Amino acid sequence: MPSLTYKGRTFTLQDQQSTLEGLENQGEVIPNSCRSGLCQSCLMQAVSGTPTSESQQGLEETLISQNYFLACKCIPMEDLDVTLPTDSAVSIQTTVLGKELLAEDVLCLRILHQETFSCSAGQYINVVKDDLIRSYSVANLPEVDGYLELHIKRLPEGRMSNWLHDSIAVNDHVTIRGPAGHCFYSAVEDRNFPILLAGTGTGLAPLEGIVSDALDKGHDGVITLIHGALNKSGIYHEDKLNELAGTHHQFTYKQSLMDSADPANSDLNAVVRAELENLDLSRVKVYLCGAPALVNKLKTQVFLQGIPSYNIFSDPFITATTGT
């Protein structure tokens, strides 16, 4: 088995053990969250040895070339000497510009956009607080607005979300990393294909970002956004989206509420299926964001309905699996 060196100490990994698990077994504290290779919070760097290519999936080229990798996905093939990245190497510091409550438990956080930090609406960034790192989607057009807008749902035991809701103040500094993720608007040949976006809770954030991006770039195909929630209290930005629909003929905004008396509206899966029936299945691009179980189910459903897998974009919101 390959050996791992961290902070000058060397030990042997067990069979099929990831770098993250190995380090945790040794009592080390390594920032992590989704533990499935998506959130990038367990980013580390190999100062000697080469990390597996699987552990570098989704990383930017510049990071890959410097042997950065994701500890949760790295079952090393050779001996590695690893280190946590320094903040100055992979993070930037920026400033909180505004805080506003969107719904009972959803905070809108606006942070200053810096030109060196290039990200697309719909991608996610990581917010760093000591050894805590959590991912949030970009809900707006940072280059147009001059700030990044994040929607933060308060989780009962969520250390990061509670800190952002209760403690951080306007003008405070905040450290961010990223961006990452492939869930964003892209148009290669034409801008008249249909777009269907569906999500629950703060899964609205990336979807709103994608809609803004598409409209800003002059997309003229039909764009339908469906926001799902348990009930009306989970809905936010209703006025903003209705207004957007009023000023852009190609854009439609809908809600799917689980407590709705109308069965055609209460089941998000059914609403999505019905919407797709009116669209050109060979051309429509589908964006799905929100709780992983729901996103996975919707993905399978739309794929079986006939959407090619390369036209399905998703961003499952995986919450931290331990010690949130």
Add this chain to the structure above:
Amino acid sequence: MKTLFEKIGGADAVNTAVEIFYRKMLADERVNYFFDNTDMDKQIAKQKSFLTMVFGGPNNYTGKDMREGHKHLVARGLNDEHVDIVIEHLGGTLKELGVADDEINQVAELANSVRDDVLNR
């Protein structure tokens, strides 16, 4: 001699085949519950390497990976019948793509050759 992989059109054809093949698997109640908690994108990537392999294309197939990758499914009851179903859908997929019967049989044979690795025997 050209491999089937080259004959049907290489990587592009594999991409098309996976779309058809995975739809068949997901629509089949005899096997689709194995995919309940899988990430579709990762699954499609895995099936691309599997199909590339059974079409005789460039691949880095290892029996060890196949064993590791299916261990948890064997624990959930994956057995010969399910492997048969995979081969059945593989054949159906190739038929839709206009591949001749004797070539379909060759693919089935190759797929069959990894049966023991998949079932961890």
